[in-house]
Amino acid sequence: MGTGIRIMLSKTCEYAIRAMIYIAQQSKNGSRVNVKEIASNIDSPELFIGKILQGLSKKGLLQSLPGRYGGFYINEAEAKTSLADIVIAIDGDKIFKGCGVGLGYCSEKKPCPIHADYKRARNALYKIYKEATLWQFRESISKGEIRLKRE
Amino acid sequence: MGTGIRIMLSKTCEYAIRAMIYIAQQSKNGSRVNVKEIASNIDSPELFIGKILQGLSKKGLLQSLPGRYGGFYINEAEAKTSLADIVIAIDGDKIFKGCGVGLGYCSEKKPCPIHADYKRARNALYKIYKEATLWQFRESISKGEIRLKRE
DNA sequence: TTTAATTCAGACAAAAACATCCGAAAATAG
DNA sequence: CTATTTTCGGATGTTTTTGTCTGAATTAAA
Structure with a gap:
């Protein structure tokens, strides 16, 4: 029938959190990651996680760089972001x-x-x-x- | 964007719980209530709460009687139902x-x-x-x- | 400067949740 | 038995969430 109590996340939030964790990890050595790599590493629809990250990027939760060799990354300050911050941003x-x-x-x-x-x-x-x-x-x-x- | 953590109920569950509480209260003196009355007392779409209650009735969480002067009611045993039971049924x-x-x-x-x-x-x-x-x-x-x- | 690879923006599409419609069956008062 | 009022069942419609497509703008290597 319905959806009930969801002491769990919406798909959108789940994807966002997993992607942010992955990007934070890959950003340790300063490298950027593109949506294709993110999607394959967190098992999410590629174009959908792209959209979600664009939104979070606009809100300043992570950095993005268009163009060849571009991608997403998270700096030291942004690595302090909490899961609650991500949920609230969404x-x-x-x-x-x-x-x-x-x-x-x-x-x-x-x-x-x-x-x-x-x-x-x-x-x-x-x-x-x-x-x-x-x-x-x-x-x-x-x-x-x-x-x-x-x- | 998404729906996020919902430490709250889906619409379906909310309606179900409020309706069950209302019916339980009205059943104290043995009277039945019809969907129109239920809907107006809990602020829910009439036909939708009807459908939801039909499902719960099938699963034995409350009684229903078709026909004139029919309606829904909850007996003493069923009044022991918990909110968790309702959520799980749905x-x-x-x-x-x-x-x-x-x-x-x-x-x-x-x-x-x-x-x-x-x-x-x-x-x-x-x-x-x-x-x-x-x-x-x-x-x-x-x-x-x-x-x-x-x- | 050219080219390839990427994000970005907005429209579009599919799936799930939410809600309604309609006719049939059931129950009861008169 | 008849008329009326209700639940029941299944189809249908709407809205929200989830997911995709397309083309433009951006970036850097060669």
């Missing part, structure tokens, strides 16, 4: 708020039955995404601890 | 699993950098939905503590 920050049952009026003053517990759990999740930086993932990849392909 | 239980970064291979043996923290937060959320029953909401509504309309 969808805005309203997704880190909101009622657990979808009631618009729900608030501290008029809480729904699960309001307090839910808020605590949701904030914990936000903290996790906020503290996870590209830099941190870069280390993990170098050690061979993680892969960016889907399987 | 989308299956895979949504309560899955990696926080969307990596298919991510597991205890091959964890992504946020695996452990994320799992803890996700499980806390599941617990909240699992422990929130229709019965519990029924009490809150009677006391006038919550409303089911969107605003």
